[in-house]
Amino acid sequence: MPQKLRRALTAVLMCLMLLSMLPVSAMAETYEAKVYTSRMNVYSSTSTSSRYYLGYLKKGTIFTVHAIKGEWAKVSYKGKRGFAQFKDIIMRKRLLRYTKKAAPVYKSASSSSKKLMTLPIGTEVYLVGKDGSYWLAQNKSGTMIAYIHEKYVTSKKPTVKPTPTPTPVPDEDDGEDVSWGKPAATPKPSATAGATPTPTPKPTYASKADQVIALAQEQLGKPYKEKCNPPDSFDCAFLVYYCYESAGVDVKSSAESIGYDSSMDKIPKISDLVRGDIVCFDTNSSDSDLSDHVGIYIGNGKFIHASSSAEKVIVSDLSDPDGYYVRTFSWGRRPF
16 A cells, blocks of 8 residues: 555544544534634644644634534534634524533633622523633523533533522622523502503514614624623624514524524615614625624614724714625615
């Protein structure tokens, strides 16, 4: 057998052996992820000094994660497999998990950082990323984000004995207004005997749009971050997700998935947009994805978005025929 062929076969066998050796974490299922740093190196083993370096994937590339071990993930792209550092990865879709015991959550990926609160057993957490042995997790609305150690997270909802609804316990002397889960419902006053209760009016399209836009305006000036931490920082998709979630609208958490979500009506022309629509743009001509950037239309030819070039949340113009966002406009989506 020729020496070159023998070396190639040896390399393939070593790669397959290493792939089979990676222990599967608590997250055994596969899921889609996205490269959020400028490039994600892919190795043939869980080491940056791996002899058989497999190349890299560019920022924004969508690929599949098969398993996680510490700071490494087993990944595949177009039939090829290897290993990548999880610091370069953000999940495209949040993963619902539960706390399997009382779980402290921290501001950073370390128990020596500021403790924000302790979550009771069975609390829903939504995973979006990982740093070492800590998951980056959100509450359902995305208004709270924190780090939780992987040992507290499980994919199966624990059986909890019937007790009054547990409340997350903020850390003492925290000084921050933090919350996790749904706030307690405000008791409704009982109707006066013999009186006909007044029905609660249903929210209108305009009232929901006003709610979304008002929240978006509150975020103006906040920093743009690729690995964002709402409500302190945003990328374009999480700004849209965060604001519409407040109005009870479940939108996706990536620009591509928002733009291609057929459950929302598609608005092909800028002139047909109304307040509260989502606007989608093709800002990366090097790929086939026509929804690379998203924002919230506020009327009068304006929209709010988290801009990577401005490095913050800003208002931009859609009324100038020669403007950048007019030229890159793909379509709108009507979420209500």
